[in-house]
Amino acid sequence: MGRTRIAIFVDGADWHTRRLTAAFARRGATAVPVSLSACGFGPEGPMIAGFDGGLPDACLVRTISAGSFEQVTLRLGVLHALSHGGVPVANNPAAIERCVDKSATAFRLAAARVPTPRTWTVADPVQASAILAALHAEGRSAVLKPLFGSQGKGLRRLDPGMALPDPAEVAGVYHLQEYVGAADGGWFDWRVFVVDGRPLAAMVRQGDHWITNVKQGARCHPASPAGVLGDLALAAAAAVGADYAGVDVIRAPDGRFLVLEVNSMPAWRGLQAVAPADVAQALADLVLARLAAASPASADARRAG
Incomplete structure (x- = not known):
């Protein structure tokens, strides 16, 4: 052989x-x-x-x-x-498809009862405007994300008083997620790296603005993957059927931990710099x-x- x-x-x-x-x-x-x-x-x-x-x-x-x-x-x-x-x-390709398509990720997380911000995906701009108006009426903002995208590219925060962009600017699909500010102020969240049913490593991503992706300049700090962060990340990875995943988690001002996204092809260079586990191995x-x-x-x- x-x-x-x-x-x-x-x-x-x-x-x-x-x-x-x-x-x-x-x-x-x-x-x-x-x-x-x-x-x-x-x-x-x-x-x-x-x-x-x-x-x-x-x-x-x-x-x-x-x-x-x-x-x-x-x-x-x-x-x-x-x-x-x-x-x-x-x-596996099915898990990749579920994670690349943010609407499929949101559906899987909701179906598995994994805590996540309220999320809508629609093509009709009138319907999208109504969703945004309802959020604004609650005094809340929305994050408009590309349906296909990563590394924090193309994100827009729509605060009260702001309108949606034209359909051509979003490839005809509005993927809206309720904006959640981090607890204790500041701009930070966690990335938890799950491999084969265990939370392998984690880090805090701290940014200078509300987008906390490492590719957007966020700083990485060590964090423990144990406890509620690890449990939530495992549930999220299982919901999309991923063997390994980078799970983004934020703690809302009311103390709840929420899953923002699940990445089926996550980078880990920033994570490796602050985590003892050998991710590649x-x-x-x-x-x-x-x-x-x-x-x-x-x-x-x-x-x-």
């Missing part, structure tokens, strides 16, 4: 990819970075660049590049086909554990290519 080969789906060999490659190597596996944009389908099934006509033994999805609706559909289709063929994929071990649990027949079929 040859050396185990793992596909890391990523666009560009960045810091995260190097950490993951080293983590797999420590377990005797070879990691091959490959972009999903270089993959597709042939008469025999999925075609994965870098695997000489065969398939990887398992996959870790680090990033999926943006593209047209058709391009993104193809990339997700490749992940679905790999999973259907018995190749372990983390995160935990992810590599997750993927290899999924592979070990897969049937031998599936492994033989993967190598038949």
Whole structure:
């Protein structure tokens, strides 16, 4: 039997990819970075660049590049086909779809009774204006988010007296979430990193304005993933079916802890700087554990290519 080969789906060999490659190597596996944009389908099934006509033994999805609706559909289709063929994929494509689509995330969290701010997603601007007006009548603000987006990009806070942008500015969809200011004042929240059913690490993200993403300049401080933060993050990850996730949590002024978002392809460079756990190693071990649990027949079929 040859050396185990793992596909890391990523666009560009960045810091995260190097950490993951080293983590797999420590377990005797070879990691091959490959972009999903270089993959597709042939008469025999999925075609994965870098695997000489065969398939990887398992996959870790680090990033999926943006593209047209058709391009993104193809990339997700490749992940679905790999999973259907018995190749372990983390995160599984269904979980990725639920997290990439913020409306699906909100629905899953609500259905699982995970505490989260009130959220609406509509296409009709008249309906969206009525929702916003009702929030403003309560003296509350709303956060308008891109339905597909991450790293705090494209967020708008709509305070009382402010109107919605034109539909063309939001790709025809209004995803509105009730704005929740942090307890004790200031701008901060928590990111909890969940791996394989356990809260692995956590950090406080403190910003100079209400958007607290690290990519928007927030500072990272160590935090414990235990207790209510860990329990809430685990419930959120389970609600979307994610093997690993970055869960954003805020404590409202009334003391409640609320889940803001669930990220199925989270970065962790800022987190790693303040957390003792080796995130890359935990992810590599997750993927290899999924592979070990897969049937031998599936492994033989993967190598038949």
